[in-house]
Amino acid sequence: MEQGKIEEKPLIELIDLCKIYVTGDEEVRANDGINLKIMNGEFVAIIGKSGSGKSTTMNIIGALDVPTSGKYILGGIDVSQMKDDELASIRNKMIGFIFQQYHLLPKLNILENVELPLLYAGKGKAARKEAAMAALDQVGIKHKWHNFPNQLSGGQQQRVSIARALAGNPSLILADEPTGALDSKTSKEVLAFLKKLHDGGTTVVLITHDHSVALQANRIVRLYDGKIIFDGPTDEYIEFESKLDNNLYG
Amino acid sequence: MNLFQGFRLAFKSIVSNKMRSILTMLGMIIGVGSVIIIVGLMQGVTNYIVDSFSDMGINMISVRVTNTGTRHVDEADMFEFVSNNPDVFDSVTPLVTSSFTIKNGTASIENETITGTAETYEKMNNLTLSTGRYINYADIKNRKAVCVVGTYVVSELFETNNVLGKTIKINGEPFTIVGIIEESEDSEEGSADDCVYAPYTKIARMSYTGTISNYSFATYGREYVEDGEKLLDDFLYEKLLDEDLIKISSMTSLLTTIDKMTSTLSAVLGGIAGISLLVAGIGIMNIMLVSVTERTQEIGIRKSLGARRKDILSQFIIEAGSISAFGGTIGILFGASLVIFIGNIVGVNAAPTVGSIILSFSISVGIGLIFGYMPAKKAAGLNPIDALRSE
Structure with missing residues (x-):
């Protein structure tokens, strides 16, 4: 019973989330009243064209930014009013990022790159190495630990960045266009890996503009003009999309 | 993130930008080097002067008395005076x-x-x-x-x-x-x-x-001269009852004046050389600002992975401090060898003083930390989103 209750608690809860950017006289409502719940263990794709507000949503979900109004509750903690350093600690403990450009530090070797979140978590040397090696093993690139990022292919680099996201054992994996810089074959590998993570019980949120990528998720959230225009299972989205007025939603 | 990791990062950064690091350090090397050279040389010159004076009798006191008809001091009085004060005076000669x-x-x-x-x-x-x-x-x-x-x-x-x-x-x-x-x-x-x-x-x-x-x-040495002068003055005044009839002088009082002069001069020159340390500090600040701009994305990545302000702050401050400490160390070696070399040429026994080494090293580290603070603060304050987006 107790176990079931915890499962029901959302990992991510966005309540009336608004993010307003002011540039000069112009006011841009990048997020305009978003309400969204993501449960533990879900695999969700947030999809939208550029300007739809998906990057803003991802920044807020990733605790990189705070909303102008509304609430963001992550794992039961309200992070919407947090200060920089508190956000840093949330990112460090709860979120694993996977970026389009991998964002590995070129002057550190693979192991040191993967160790970074553990370093900022204040883990000791031995513990860091153990956890980082385990994460590298998980993505099948352990043998390259002493190499530097520029000695690896794009797919390998993205695997390292996945290992880095996993190393801190976060509650949420947040992937921002993870296949954007990869060829289709490697893209498939990376997506398959995200799926595998999901199968293992990890919550994965994927932000993309690419439908074929989004279709790999179990649930799709479609943003348009800072609002959610679709939120449902992937098979329903396919139906939704076929009815979509392309002139209106691009 | 602990201090050791900070130093490792700083070292990597210094090594990966060798040319730039060397040029940045050059200011510190010249600054620290010139402080050590100037202070060392001045000390050498002072020692040289003191030594020359020692040859001339640094432990000596000269006395000139004017004897009057009624009151006078003669050599017998003087010999007796010396034998009465055996703990200060060694001997006397008319x-x-x-x-x-x-x-x-x-x-x-x-x-x-x-x-x-x-x-x-x-x-x-x-x-x-x-x-x-x-x-x-x-x-x-x-x-x-x-x-x-x-x-x-x-x-x-x-x-x-x-x-x-x-x-x-x-x-x-x-x-x-x-x-x-x-x-x-x-x-x-x-x-x-x-x-x-x-x-x-x-x-x-x-x-x-x-x-x-x-x-x-x-007297038995330079340190007895002051007491000796006082004893002599008391003794002679008792005999002659007129200060104008007694003239007591020594090399030591002259030397004390010279000592004061040279140490003032040394402080002034050292201070002028110290200005170059300030310039070096500005150089470090400049390069650190460039470095922060160049590494904006790195800062964004680190922040996205959970680096707090103080992590970024300490990373950049340690880097600035390391550059200037490293430059300072080279400056000390450079200054120390040059001061000995110049001393040999000039014929003065000049050596780097421990004081100037400690002082200039701490100043160089301090300057690195102070001038590194501003760029580091800039880095620490970067917004992670903007920092991630920068290329």
């Missing part, structure tokens, strides 16, 4: 100087200064005799016509150097040469080799000096 013409046959020196001394003078002034002996107590007691001469006098009056036991005429009176002072300055006129010493009793009589007014006292 000094009677007079200019006479000295002759050997037709060879002569006009207006040669004859110094009449007691037997103590030899030891007090570290005179080294190449041959013979110095004037002794018996000579003084008996007012013997004996003298000790320098090599200039020998070379002027004699064709040979073997003059021991020969007679010269001082003011027409025959004196036997009993000793020769070792040559020290190429037997030049007016040098230390141009000297004639005789018993002060004899010279006093020849120059019609009644009571002797000049004395030279030897």
